[in-house]
Amino acid sequence: MGTIKEPETLQEAILYFADRENCREYLTARRWSDGVTCPRCGGKKVIFQEKYNRYQCGASHPLRQFTLKTGTIFEDSPIGLDKWLTAMWMVVNCKNGISSYEIHRALKVSQKTAWFMDHRIRLALKQETESPLTGTIEMDETFIGGKVKNMHKSRKPKGPGFSGKPVAGTAAKAIVVGMLERKGRVRAEVVVERTQPVLHAIIETHLGGGSTLVTDEWGGYKGTNFQHEIINHAVSYVNGLVHTNGIENFWSLLKRGINGTYVSIEPFHLFRYIDEQAFRYNYREMADMAIKDADRFDIAVRQIVGKRLTYAELTGKEGATAPF
Numbered sequence: 585m586g587t588i589k590e591p592e593t594l595q596e597a598i599l600y601f602a603d604r605e606n607c608r609e610y611l612t613a614r615r616w617s618d619g620v621t622c623p624r625c626g627g628k629k630v631i632f633q634e635k636y637n638r639y640q641c642g643a644s645h646p647l648r649q650f651t652l653k654t655g656t657i658f659e660d661s662p663i664g665l666d667k668w669l670t671a672m673w674m675v676v677n678c679k680n681g682i683s684s685y686e687i688h689r690a691l692k693v694s695q696k697t698a699w700f701m702d703h704r705i706r707l708a709l710k711q712e713t714e715s716p717l718t719g720t721i722e723m724d725e726t727f728i729g730g731k732v733k734n735m736h737k738s739r740k741p742k743g744p745g746f747s748g749k750p751v752a753g754t755a756a757k758a759i760v761v762g763m764l765e766r767k768g769r770v771r772a773e774v775v776v777e778r779t780q781p782v783l784h785a786i787i788e789t790h791l792g793g794g795s796t797l798v799t800d801e802w803g804g805y806k807g808t809n810f811q812h813e814i815i816n817h818a819v820s821y822v823n824g825l826v827h828t829n830g831i832e833n834f835w836s837l838l839k840r841g842i843n844g845t846y847v848s849i850e851p852f853h854l855f856r857y858i859d860e861q862a863f864r865y866n867y868r869e870m871a872d873m874a875i876k877d878a879d880r881f882d883i884a885v886r887q888i889v890g891k892r893l894t895y896a897e898l899t900g901k902e903g904a905t906a907p908f
């Protein structure tokens with residue numbers, strides 16, 4: 585095998601990545617298009633040791649051996665690339681996201697392992713290099729609540745992003761601020777409070793010169809250096825282009841994913857779900873831009889390198905033992 589065409593559907597992906605040689609071909613073409621390079625010294629004198637399914641660098645230094653997983657979100661994981669890549673295909677191509685329970689059942693890994701995999705995949709989906717948003721930018725905030733009832737005291741949400749003190753039995757609301765470029769990209773992040781300094785800092789970071797901001801009447805948006813159109817909710821019709829329907833549509837996608845797909849989401853991990861939903865949104869299928877499932881997957885795979893998430897980092901518990 586190894587020469588069959590690259591997958592375009594989930595079914596094809598499962599079959600394709602079941603073959604070790606295909607995984608290698610697919611990943612090396614994206615990670616090392618100029619030839620395999622040692623992740624430790626950058627050397628190109630590398631041989632592939634077929635028997636061990638690993639590479640060895642020709643230079644003399646410690647840790648000369650490496651695999652396709654070295655230096656990626658898959659690092660140190662005994663889970664095969666067949667499962668990793670299938671899970672990744674599912675996450676990037678299911679519109680409302682996919683729960684760790686679904687991955688657990690589909691790939692026959694433990695639920696805890698699936699949850700850990702899911703979060704590593706989300707790390708890959710996080711947008712790294714960002715050019716400023718331009719044109720007309722809709723900006724809005726939303727509140728995402730999680731029930732803190734029955735949650736152990738040490739796990740109750742606290743710190744950045746959570747308004748007020750969570751009380752058992754009530755919902756702790758996280759504030760999410762989002763910006764959407766008309767017919768373009770979305771950005772969203774969890775914030776501590778929706779005050780003017782917080783909102784203005786976000787505007788300064790993400791908006792390109794000459795952009796026009798569209799918001800509701802919330803005072804936190806007022807007084808920026810950008811041209812600013814404010815929706816008057818007292819007027820019952822949408823005033824032409826002065827609306828925030830785009831970002832509101834993103835909020836409903838995000839909430840549908842969180843409420844429908846994820847059995848329970850700890851507020852501490854909310855930003856990861858936002859990264860995941862924003863990735864799918866930013867590479868969605870649009871009338872004038874034909875992004876197919878295979879393209880979206882390709883983009884995600886190119887983002888796996890140089891990122892690492894340990895179980896201790898993910899759970900915030902030092903010395904926590906990974907499920908794999």
Ligand SMILES: [Zn+2]
Nearest residue numbers: 622625627641
């Ligand atoms: Zn080397």
